[in-house]
Amino acid sequence: MKANICDMIRSSQTETKYGADVIIVEGIFVLYSKQLIDLMDMKLFVDEEDDIRLARRCTYLCTILITLHTLIYIYICSKERYC
Numbered sequence: 001m002k003a004n005i006c007d008m009i010r011s012s013q014t015e016t017k018y019g020a021d022v023i024i025v026e027g028i029f030v031l032y033s034k035q036l037i038d039l040m041d042m043k044l045f046v047d048e049e050d051d052i053r054l055a056r057r058c059t060y061l062c063t064i065l066i067t068l069h070t071l072i073y074i075y076i077c078s079k080e081r082y083c
Contacts, residue, residue: 031037031045 025036025040031043037043
């Protein structure tokens with residue numbers, strides 16, 4: 001299925017790509033779909049300790065919060081003087 005990222009719409013046209021010997025698919029729900037699982041020749045599940053997962057998630061979320069805080073200041077708070 002083709003998607004126009006700029007307009008956020010999907011087209012009913014499909015485009016088949018050939019030539020890849022290995023395709024890596026990752027994500028939290030990648031093993032949820034039976035159709036996708038049936039297409040895979042090999043499946044690998046990497047598990048890690050809960051505390052490591054939590055630490056990585058916290059680092060990721062802190063980065064997002066810092067970025068959001070900066071953007072809010074730049075685009076919203078700094079414009080207060082115009083009100």
